[in-house]
Amino acid sequence: MKTSRCVGLALAAAAFLAAACSKSKGKLPDLQLPTLSGKAGSSLAGCPTAKCLTVYVAPWCGVCRRHGPLLLALRPFLKEKGVETRFIVGMDKDDAVRAYAGDFGPDTLLDGQGLVQARGVPRFFVTDQAGSILNAVSGVPGFVRNEKAMAWYLGVP
Numbered sequence: 001m002k003t004s005r006c007v008g009l010a011l012a013a014a015a016f017l018a019a020a021c022s023k024s025k026g027k028l029p030d031l032q033l034p035t036l037s038g039k040a041g042s043s044l045a046g047c048p049t050a051k052c053l054t055v056y057v058a059p060w061c062g063v064c065r066r067h068g069p070l071l072l073a074l075r076p077f078l079k080e081k082g083v084e085t086r087f088i089v090g091m092d093k094d095d096a097v098r099a100y101a102g103d104f105g106p107d108t109l110l111d112g113q114g115l116v117q118a119r120g121v122p123r124f125f126v127t128d129q130a131g132s133i134l135n136a137v138s139g140v141p142g143f144v145r146n147e148k149a150m151a152w153y154l155g156v157p
Contacts (some may be wrong), residue, residue, distance in 0.1 A: 045131035
């Protein structure tokens with residue numbers, strides 16, 4: 001009985017993740033947002049690795065702030081898997097965007113003008129080298145805390 005319940009829960013969780021991870025034929029915009037360090041970032045429409053995880057957060061977002069350290073902790077794991085991680089801070093006034101971007105480092109991209117249509121924060125985008133969106137999900141899904149689930153979401157071994 002206990003095993004079948006665990007299998008049922010696992011299937012329910014997999015179904016939830018599948019529904020939450022919307023496949024899209026869209027692309028991230030061909031924008032070069034400035035970084036916190038003042039340099040121009042690379043275009044969002046491209047990715048220096050086979051896949052990129054772009055995380056969009058906002059200063060006023062309590063969920064973003066609460067999970068910021070966890071999101072930052074993903075970087076070394078994903079780098080090991082060959083996945084570039086980019087953070088964008090936006091949807092607020094420039095001074096608030098810059099202040100919050102400091103939590104993510106000097107390479108954080110700034111979008112105080114709201115040029116990226118994130119449609120909810122935090123927002124996760126998995127893109128390929130051409131900037132095509134492979135997966136997108138809003139909120140902090142459970143896979144963020146689980147390396148195997150994160151690897152599945154990103155489609156990496």
